Amino acid sequence: MNLADFSNSQRQAFLDLLVLAMYADARLCSAEDQRVEQLLNAMGLEPGYDHQREFDAAVTRVRKHSQPAAAACAHATELSRQFTTREQKRTVMDLLTDLIGSDNQITPDEGKLLNTVRETFQL
Numbered sequence: 001m002n003l004a005d006f007s008n009s010q011r012q013a014f015l016d017l018l019v020l021a022m023y024a025d026a027r028l029c030s031a032e033d034q035r036v037e038q039l040l041n042a043m044g045l046e047p048g049y050d051h052q053r054e055f056d057a058a059v060t061r062v063r064k065h066s067q068p069a070a071a072a073c074a075h076a077t078e079l080s081r082q083f084t085t086r087e088q089k090r091t092v093m094d095l096l097t098d099l100i101g102s103d104n105q106i107t108p109d110e111g112k113l114l115n116t117v118r119e120t121f122q123l
Contacts, residue, residue, distance in 0.1 A: 001042040001095065006088060011043050012058070013082040014092055017117065019058040020076055021100050023066040024110045031102035035095060069109040073116040080120040089121040 003011060018039060022032045040051045065075035083089050096117060100110045 001038065001091060003042050003091075005085065010082050010088065013079040014095075015039060015043075015054065015058045016062050017076060017079050017092065017096060018099055019055070020062045020066060020072055020079070021096055021110065021113055023062070024069070024072055024100070024113045025103075025105075025107040032099055035099040035102060039095060069112055072109070073112055076113050076116050077120050080117045083121070089123060093118065093121060093123060 003014075006014065015036070018036050022036070036055060037047075037051065040054060041047070043054070045051055045054055062075065065071050080092070083092055097114060100106055100114055106114070
């Protein structure tokens with residue numbers, strides 16, 4: 001995953017979207033953690049303390065927006081608007097889709113969140 005053309009605020013929004021998606025089904029799984037780790041690695045952060053610090057910061061930012069599903073979708077729309085190029089949108093959509101499908105079950109709330117981002121991106 002190449003994040004060279006992502007600004008720092010876009011990287012933060014990308015991480016926030018993934019964390020928001022992790023909490024959409026109220027079940028966390030190790031496969032979702034792996035997707036977030038993949039993004040943190042692509043952001044150039046060192047595993048361990050740096051990963052945990054960034055993840056904790058993202059959880060803090062999105063926690064108040066995670067429930068109900070309508071609030072999560074509204075926040076996902078705001079975050080999605082930060083991505084301007086088709087390539088950025090495709091990168092975000094690919095990893096978000098992978099994370100949401102990683103437990104082989106897409107709940108209605110996860111589907112709404114994914115569709116909200118897709119519609120915002122006009123993909």
